[in-house]
Every structure is written in structure tokens, then in C-alpha cells.
Amino acid sequence: MDIVAKATKRSADRRKAWKWENWGVEPDAESQEALAAALGVPLRDVHRLGWPGWLPDGGPVRIGFPWTLEGTLQALDDTLEHAMPDRRGFMKLGGQALTLLAGEWLSQESEPVAAALAGGRIDLRLIEDLEDGLPRLRRLEAALGGPRARLLLDTELATVTGILKAASYTDQAGRRLLRLSAELSRLAGFASFDAGLHAAAQRYWTSGLRAAHSASDRAMGANILKSLSLQCYDHGLFAESLALATCAVEGAGDVTPRTRAMLLLRQARAEAAGGNRTACDRLLSDAETQMARVRVEDEDPSWTGYFDAAEFHAQTATCHADLHRPRLAVTHFTTALTLMPPAKGRDLATYTIQTARAHAALGNADEAIRLLEAAVPLITTAPSHRNTARAATARAELPMARRDPKVQRLDELLVRLSA
Template sequence: MVEQTRSGRRVGTTLSDALDARVVELRHLDDVVGSQDLLPAVRKELAEAEALVRNSSYPDIIGSRLLTATGELAQLAGWVASDAGLHAEAQRVYLSGVSAAEAANDFVLGGQLFSSLSYQMANVGNAEDALLLARTATHGARDATPVVRALLLERVAWASARVGDREATRRTLDEVDDAYERRTDGLPEPEWVYWLNRAEIDVMAGRCMIELGAPDKAEPLLSAAIATYPVEQAREVALYLTWLAEAYARSGQMDAAGATLSDARGFAAAMPSARTSLRLSTVATLIGDYSE
């Protein structure tokens, strides 16, 4: 898109369509390409999209599309940066994406961006702040479609589990299920929620059960979900195997925990991730502590 971002260029449908397609392409590459390899390309596309919005001319309808695409790129850039362990960069681009989404009057996308930031905060920051932000994101995206609402509620459930609120976590997980079951072919979902399916919902429920001290309830959810993932999605398989290993360890099944963690290391080697590395280290320490 570099030559397309010259100052004063008139932007129309063709370029807007190309940008939308590129966002989708990069988003799906995140399934199979490691964050360190993908991040430079996403950064470049985001910078060019921001320049296009800032320096070009276009009718209002095209401007809204460009702003939405920029917000979606910011969400992807934040997600990939967070996976690479660049949390400050992730926060910065998430918030820049919120500004783009709000300028496009796309408050559902704005909710997704705030919710993504809350998820990072729940993992590596202040869980109380994460919970407040996750709830704010859900309330702000009042027009969210069923699958998007399920996604936003998942982040509320995770933050609730991280602060140890059993009742809120269980109630919100029920709301996730209810929202997801209301999906219908007659109500199109944003493309950016393509990846949320029953397996992902079960993984999140299993993780929440571990956080709440119920690893026995987590194990069947995680085992069944992991079995559905293709080996090409090595990062997700590795991450979810670490949670299964933790469920085994906390249930006293140390041989299964060790074997599962070894499997996770194998998948992690194929698609490196700072998130995965942290999980591997955390669970290895946990298994060591339980074995002593």
C-alpha cells in the first residue's frame, strides 16, 4: 500500500476493498505464523493505514471503512505485540485503535479493543482493573452480535476468575454459553470473531475452573477442545496443553502433567511465543513444587 498513501490521494472503493482484504489475510496468518515474524508486517500495514486516513481524501462512507480497518489492524497489532511480550506497545496500539473505531462510530469494535486490552491486563497486570475494563467494554458494545457478545463476556469471566470471584465467574460463563447459542446464520458476525467456537469457549471455561480451584472440572473440557485443533495452530495447542498439564498437576496426576507439558514444549518449539514461554515456565515450576 506504500504508493497508495501519497498525500492528497483520492481513495475510493478499490483501495478500501484491498485494505479490508489485507486485514483479513494478516488476521488469519496469526493462526499459523509466530508473533515475532508477523509483527513487522502488521506494524507496517497499520502505519500505512493510519497515513492513508490522515493524508488522503475520500467520501464519508469510505472514510468510515478506512477507520474501521485501521481499528481492526490496531487490534491485531496489539494482540500480536502482546503475544511477543511487548505489553506497552500492545496497550498503545489498542488505545489508538479505540480512537479509530470511535471515529468510525464502530462501538462494537471499540469494545473488542478495550476487551483485548483487559485480557492482557488480566494476564500480566492488575486483575481488578482488567475486570472493570472488561465490564466497561461489554456494556459499551450494546449492539454486539451474539458471538461478539460471547467473546466480550469471556474476557469478563477470565478477569473475574483472576480476582477469585467464583459466583461472578460461573454466572458470566453461563452468559457466554447463552450468547453463543443465540448465533444465527441470519445475523452476520464481524470477520474478526471467526475463531471463536465451542472449543475456544470450553478452553476458557477450563482455565477459569483451574483459577477457581476446580481442576477436575477443567480436565475434560480442555482435553476435548485440544483434540479439535490442527497441528498447524501450534501456539494455541501449546498454550492449551500447558493448562491441561496444570489441571493434571493440581489434581495430583503428576505423570500425566509431566507428559502433557513435554508435548506442549514440542508444539511451542514450532511456533515461539512469549505467552507460551511464560506458561511453560510457570507450569514447570508448579509441577516441580507438587512433585517435592
């Protein structure tokens, strides 16, 4: 907004940028020309493509690579070349393309991945060090928010991809490297998703799906499909979201109860979004049964660490909210917020906002405002485009007049947040 203000000699009213990003408002011609000049976009493209079609774009998301090690490395290279420059906040792959990709993943067999290339033999200690860094990266992404963590994750993925391309390794070491690249792709994809960069998220996730396939890790592939399902859910593509979530459950293989419950809840959310009460309730019951079977000695994948009792209640609450059961939603959201550790600031913000929406649906406007105000500092600490948009949606649902002093105070907080 400062760039536009300087070029147009206007005040830097950040509420305008908020409306461009969240309310579908189109900037005026002078503002667009100023933005284009700053981004290096020719004016002829601005006039020819229109808003937002002229925004910088990393090109099409390519998914036609073969389901082989060579195809996986090609997909990772393509992602690393295009994902970071891709600032487009819209999905490029339609739901049908994603479900076809998921179907291919479900049916393809993986091949051996031993490599003897020009580079030196990979040191297993180096692989262990790279793997040991994953918990730290997960914590950083969750604590700092996607916009801040995205570059770090892309750099880590480039390092692992470079090793896969240049080093020699055994089949076992190769699968560990591929598994590592798949998880880094998933994290980078979620960071991009959290930042509102949906095409970049698709790039990371589709290449990560291939890496998980080449590593013969069905559960990890299912987890990436779960992320793609969530993206479709956020965009209102509920049929596609359900197809991807169902494919994840069917293709995960023999997994731990915690992992199974996590995947079932994604499927339940897709059913709830489509208004399928009976199917959703059945899946919720199945997920609850799986959670009751969780044992300390279970060898859960490390990426399931976030899925604890708090997350289980939060996901269950979201299903009830989508099925227009606000009272049940409030009960489960409240339990989730009570159990959730303070370190999960972004998740606390997410479910605080969702709780506010459930209270608003019950007519508890004052409590909804209190919760939304409490969410603002959490979003400030862990910036998230999704949470900022959620807060705007929750504000729009408040059954109160804009002149109400409490609403005016909340509006000021949300404007500062968007800035």
C-alpha cells in the same frame, strides 16, 4: 546471549537469558555493559537507571489525544513512531489510566470523518483490497506467533494511516479506513503482547480504540478493551481487568450472540481471577446461553472468527482453573483440544500447557509432563513469549523432584526452547 558471551569471553549459556527474562534474575554488571554496548545505551544510563530501567524505551504511552478524527490520526502517528523501537517488556499505563480511557470511550460521541485533503480521492477498490488482506494477516499472526508477525502488521498499519492522512474520501470510506486501522492496531498490539512487549501493545491498543471510536464501531472498540483487560489479567491487575471487561460488555452495543458470548467470557475470567465464584458462574451461564443462540446466518464481525466452540470451552476451562476447580478445567480443556484445528498452533500450545497445569493440580504429574513435552514443538513453530513463560510456570508447579529423569528431560527441552 551470543553478544554477551563474545564481549565477556564466556560461554553462551542460554539458561542465563531465560532466568533474566522469566525468573527476575538480574544480569551481572559485565553482562549488562555488554548488552548496553550492543544496544547503544550509554553506560551512565545503565548505572543511573539500573536493571531493567535502562533497556530501550519508546517513551511514555500518550493517551490524552482528543476523541476526534484529528486526535485519532495523532494517536496513530505517535504509535507508529514509538511502538517498534519500544522493547520494554513492562506495562507503562497503570490500570487506573486504562479504566479512565475506557470510561472516555464509553461516553464520547463520534464525529463525521469525511476528508478532502491534498491527496487524490481514495479508490474504493483499494480499500476492499486492504480489507481482503485481513484474514491472511490474522492467520499469519496466529500461525507464526507475535514476534515474527509484528513488523508486517506495523507496516500495514502505516500504509492505512498514510492514506487516512493524505487522501480525500467520503464519510463512508473514511469509516472503513478507520475500522481497518483499528483492527490492524489490535492485531499489532496482540502480536506485541504475545512477544512480551507490553508497552508497545498498549500503544497499538489505545490508538486502535480511538480509531474504532472514530469509525463509530462500538463492537470493535469493545474487542480492543477486551485485549487490554487480558493484559491486566496477565499482570495480576484483576480489578482493572474486570473494569475494562465490564466496560466492553456495556459499551459494545447491539452485537451478535457470538460476540456477546466472547465479551462475557472475558468478564467471567476477570471475575474468576478475583475469586468471585457466584459472579463468574452467572457470566458463564450467560455466555453459554448466547452460544446456544449462534446461527450460521448471523453477520458476525470477521474478528470473531477465532471464537468457536473450542475457544468457548478453553475460556470456560480457564475460569474453572482460576477458581481452583481442576477437574472441571481438565474436562473443558480436553474438549477444547479435541475441537481445535491443527492450524491454530499457538492456541494449541496455550491450552495444552493449561491442561498440564490442571492435571498437576490433580496430582497427575506424569500426564502433566507428557502434555508439556507435547507443547514444546508447538511453541517452536509459533514462538510466543507468553507460552514460553506459561511453560516455565507449569514446570515450577510439578510435584516431582528435579532429579527425576522425566523432569530432567523436560527441563532440557525448556532450556532449548528458551534459547
